[in-house]
Amino acid sequence: MINLRPTIDRINALLTEDTEASVTYAALEARLALEKVCYNRLRQCHDYISHDQLKRWQPHAVVNTLIAEVDAHAIHTRTLLISRNPAVPGVEPDDDDFVEIGTEVGFNPKRIGELWNALSGLALHVKLPTNKDDRISEYGDADRTKAKVLDVVAELERIAKGTMTFSGIGAEVSFECACGEKNKKRASLLKGGQSISCINAECNQSYTVEIGEDGSHSFGLQAAEIPCAACDTIIFVPRREVTKMKHDEVASIRCSNCDHTNRIAWLLMRVDRATTTESDNV
Numbered sequence: 001m002i003n004l005r006p007t008i009d010r011i012n013a014l015l016t017e018d019t020e021a022s023v024t025y026a027a028l029e030a031r032l033a034l035e036k037v038c039y040n041r042l043r044q045c046h047d048y049i050s051h052d053q054l055k056r057w058q059p060h061a062v063v064n065t066l067i068a069e070v071d072a073h074a075i076h077t078r079t080l081l082i083s084r085n086p087a088v089p090g091v092e093p094d095d096d097d098f099v100e101i102g103t104e105v106g107f108n109p110k111r112i113g114e115l116w117n118a119l120s121g122l123a124l125h126v127k128l129p130t131n132k133d134d135r136i137s138e139y140g141d142a143d144r145t146k147a148k149v150l151d152v153v154a155e156l157e158r159i160a161k162g163t164m165t166f167s168g169i170g171a172e173v174s175f176e177c178a179c180g181e182k183n184k185k186r187a188s189l190l191k192g193g194q195s196i197s198c199i200n201a202e203c204n205q206s207y208t209v210e211i212g213e214d215g216s217h218s219f220g221l222q223a224a225e226i227p228c229a230a231c232d233t234i235i236f237v238p239r240r241e242v243t244k245m246k247h248d249e250v251a252s253i254r255c256s257n258c259d260h261t262n263r264i265a266w267l268l269m270r271v272d273r274a275t276t277t278e279s280d281n282v
């Protein structure tokens, strides 16, 4: 859990100062607080999210990833209760048999993203001069910035009421990547055809999720299949590795069968069908 109280107090103190500079600093603090909230929620579940997916650093993208990849319940406020007595199959315990462990306050990632973007637009950029005589302002619009910071404070106050974070609920599936890394995912959040990246930041492998008729999960390696120029053995090159290549780049791949070094490059090609015109037939 992060303690948002000192941040909220700091923002309120800056707003009370009520100068252009202090309101701008309040906006910066508010923006950082939104980021902290998102990253903290994500950190609880970091095992399930790949580094590649984490790199989209804007808070609303981080939280959207959190919901899509890890925990569909992030938007809802949840309270965790445990029973005072051991569970007995077939017996429904009384409501007063439960003790509250804590509450996690949910939040709407779209709302957080909007607030984060609005603060940036209002406070953290000066107004561009429209002509050469226009004065370059030192700060953004203080009144509009202040109104937006107050919106963020209200959201932070709401989230600060939480007393715990969950790491997610539901069955897990796991698979071992070609690099040896164990990847874990929440089964209920995987969709057939979805693409997922290995959690190992050094690894370029990615997989397509396949769900069988019996509900079982499998993970198909995404690879470009390149026949070796010397011995025709198929070489599997991670798809993410080839898609990162620049258009004019030539990469070398070694054949594990005959040790021949093959060179690969992207090729621009026409994709529409060839058409014949009357003049071709003349």
Ligand SMILES: [Zn+2]
Pocket (backbone or CB within 6 Å): 177, 178, 179, 180, 181, 198, 199, 200, 203, 204, 205
């Ligand atoms: Zn891997």
Ligand SMILES: [Zn+2]
Pocket (backbone or CB within 6 Å): 228, 229, 230, 231, 232, 233, 255, 256, 257, 258, 259, 260
């Ligand atoms: Zn070969």
